Amino acid sequence: MTAARASSTINHQQVNKGVSTMINVGFIGCGAMGRDHVRRITDKCGNAQVVGVYDTVLGNAKQAIEDNRLDATIYDSADALIDDPNVDAVVIASRNDVHLDPLLHTIAIGKPTFTEKPMTINGSDSWKVVEAEVAKGRKTIQVGFNWRFDPGYDAMKTFVGDGQIGSLLMAGMRHYNAQASTSYYGTDNVINDTLIHNFDVLHYMFDGDITSVEMKFARMNTLNPNGESLREPQLAIVEFSDGALATAEANVNCQYGYDIQCRLVGESGIISLPDVATPEVRKAGQISHAISSAWFDRFIEAYDREFDRFFANIEADRQPGGKEATAWDGYVANVVADAALDSLHHGGRIPVTLNEQPALYR
Ligand SMILES: NC(=O)c1ccc[n+]([C@@H]2O[C@H](COP(=O)([O-])OP(=O)(O)OC[C@H]3O[C@@H](n4cnc5c(N)ncnc54)[C@H](O)[C@@H]3O)[C@@H](O)[C@H]2O)c1
Numbered sequence: 001m002t003a004a005r006a007s008s009t010i011n012h013q014q015v016n017k018g019v020s021t022m023i024n025v026g027f028i029g030c031g032a033m034g035r036d037h038v039r040r041i042t043d044k045c046g047n048a049q050v051v052g053v054y055d056t057v058l059g060n061a062k063q064a065i066e067d068n069r070l071d072a073t074i075y076d077s078a079d080a081l082i083d084d085p086n087v088d089a090v091v092i093a094s095r096n097d098v099h100l101d102p103l104l105h106t107i108a109i110g111k112p113t114f115t116e117k118p119m120t121i122n123g124s125d126s127w128k129v130v131e132a133e134v135a136k137g138r139k140t141i142q143v144g145f146n147w148r149f150d151p152g153y154d155a156m157k158t159f160v161g162d163g164q165i166g167s168l169l170m171a172g173m174r175h176y177n178a179q180a181s182t183s184y185y186g187t188d189n190v191i192n193d194t195l196i197h198n199f200d201v202l203h204y205m206f207d208g209d210i211t212s213v214e215m216k217f218a219r220m221n222t223l224n225p226n227g228e229s230l231r232e233p234q235l236a237i238v239e240f241s242d243g244a245l246a247t248a249e250a251n252v253n254c255q256y257g258y259d260i261q262c263r264l265v266g267e268s269g270i271i272s273l274p275d276v277a278t279p280e281v282r283k284a285g286q287i288s289h290a291i292s293s294a295w296f297d298r299f300i301e302a303y304d305r306e307f308d309r310f311f312a313n314i315e316a317d318r319q320p321g322g323k324e325a326t327a328w329d330g331y332v333a334n335v336v337a338d339a340a341l342d343s344l345h346h347g348g349r350i351p352v353t354l355n356e357q358p359a360l361y362r
Contacts, residue, residue, distance in 0.1 A: 023311055026052040026087035028078045028102050029094025030064040031182075033116055036296055037093055037307070042068045044304055048311045054081045055094070070276040078102045082111060089314055092116060096192060100125050107132040107140055114310045118196050119330030123338045126331040127355060133327050134358045139319040141311050143330040145200040148323055149305035152273040153201065157263060160205055165266030166318075168206050171246035174253040174261035175199050178293065180230060189232040190250045191215075191340045195236055198248040199336040200325060205264060208240035212334070213339045214349040224253040236340055237349075257291035258298050266322070321361070328361035 025041060027034055027050050038050050050068070054075040055061040061074050075081040082105050090106050092099050092115040100120045106113040107129070119141070120126045127274055133139055147153050159165060175194055185193065203210060218233040233251040240246075263272040278290045292298035309324050320326050325333075332354060339350040 006162050021047075023048040023314055024086055024088045025049065026054070026075075026084065027064065027079040028054050028081060028090065028092045029098075029116075030057075030060040031053040031093065031095075032296075033066045034091075034093035035060070035067060037091060037303070038064045038068055038070075040303060040307060041090075041091075042070065045307055045311055045317060048307075052081050052084060052087055054078050074081035079105060082109070087111070089113065089310075097121050100128065103129050103141060104132050105265070107136055108139060110136065110138065112140050112310070112314050114142045114144060114307070115330075117191055117325075117330070118334055118337065119143045119327065121192065121333060123331060123335035125324040126327070129327045129360065130331050130355075130361075134360050137360065139321060139326055139360060140287075141327045141330070142306075142313070142320040143325040143327065144306065145197065145204075145325040145329065145332075145333070146299055146302040146306045147197050147201050148204055148302075148325065149309070149329050150299055150302040152277070153262070153302075154323075156262070156271050156273065157205060159271050160264065160266070165264070165269035165271055167242075167267050168244055168264055169267060170244060170265040171202060171205070171248075172261075172263045172265075173201070173246065173248040174259060175248060175250050176257075176259040177252040177295075178255055178257050180226060180252050181294075185252070186226070186229045187344070188341055189254060190230075190232050190234050191236075191337050191344065192292075194250050194252060195234070195248055195340065196333050196337050198236070198250075199238070199340070200329060200333045201262065202238055202246050202248075203329065203332050203336070204325075206224040206240050206244055206246075208244055209354065210238055210336050210352050212239045212349050212351050213237070213336060213343055215340050215343040217344075218251075221251075221253045223255055234344070239349075240350055258294050259291060260298060326361055328357060331355075 031051055041050055052073040053061045053064050059136050065072050088109055090113045094229050096118055099115050175198055214237045216235045217231055236248040238246040259272055276289045276291055281288045337351050339352045343350045
């Protein structure tokens with residue numbers, strides 16, 4: 001059932017975009033990320049338009065509509081939005097712990113769905129998503145592991161795939177934030193919200209499967225305002241089935257900016273992300289570069305490109321896979337994160353044990 005239609009500031013998007021067939025998108029979750037994606041689709045995706053929104057906080061749904069001057073329906077439940085035949089595709093950008101039910105619903109009715117990462121909050125819930133897709137015999141879920149679409153990571157993947165630095169031996173990654181992103185971000189979020197991106201990239205880049213994770217805490221940063229509720233910096237040590245090793249540092253109170261780095265060491269060379277892709281300034285006896293303040297500007301191009309791919313797949317009636325993360329990839333990242341949380345709470349090196357990969361994803 002629909003609750004309201006916000007039509008006071010009608011923006012006839014289809015006419016404005018000059019496209020005859022548009023993909024009608026329904027949004028579940030209109031917080032910071034959801035509203036950023038609504039704006040992205042409205043401003044940048046020529047073949048899609050947001051026609052409906054749902055958020056448990058009505059004000060957030062209304063704000064998404066008002067900010068973008070949309071002619072869109074506000075639903076009173078996620079189920080109503082998903083079931084509406086006017087909604088061709090669904091984007092889930094709600095809190096991590098409420099992705100599962102709408103995912104199972106969209107799979108059941110075969111509606112293409114983009115879900116923000118993490119796909120769910122643990123491996124067992126994510127396995128339910130995989131099983132649901134397998135039962136339908138079709139992949140309809142794309143998971144928002146946007147780093148795969150970053151031009152820097154994309155080039156690294158091509159280098160590695162072409163064998164230009166030989167088989168990978170090691171990786172060193174940095175995932176730093178100036179401050180924690182939400183008031184409820186705590187110790188476990190460092191893994192489930194932050195390092196889970198790194199786990200996905202490692203799974204994407206390396207040939208071997210991830211077989212174990214060990215987490216270590218560094219000394220607490222005295223500038224961390226959250227105290228014991230946010231224990232960090234954290235260091236992940238990741239092992240692969242072929243003996244390769246990777247480390248990923250999370251430091252979410254680094255104060256100075258949003259800083260992402262990755263160095264891959266192969267048998268015959270090294271490839272690293274560009275340090276920062278901003279102009280070099282020479283001034284007052286110094287050389288400097290600006291650093292991004294947060295994920296939404298550092299990865300702006302990656303977010304745009306992941307949605308371009310989502311809609312291109314729908315237009316071509318193509319299932320996700322390859323570059324875009326599937327439900328299987330979402331499951332793998334969750335299982336690695338589960339092991340990392342186990343190590344964080346109980347110490348030691350924790351094995352990563354995956355269920356057999358269903359043929360649908362091979
Ligand atoms: N890919 C990335 O780089 C990236 C960056 C930030 C956030 N995210 C992900 O995006 C998602 C949203 O994060 P955020 O930063 O916008 O958080 P947020 O707290 O700003 O927004 C969450 C929104 O979900 C809504 N919500 C809660 N329960 C709901 C329910 N049952 N149904 C519908 N809406 C519900 C809340 O009211 C809120 O508006 C999370 O999964 C997060 O991990 C991804």
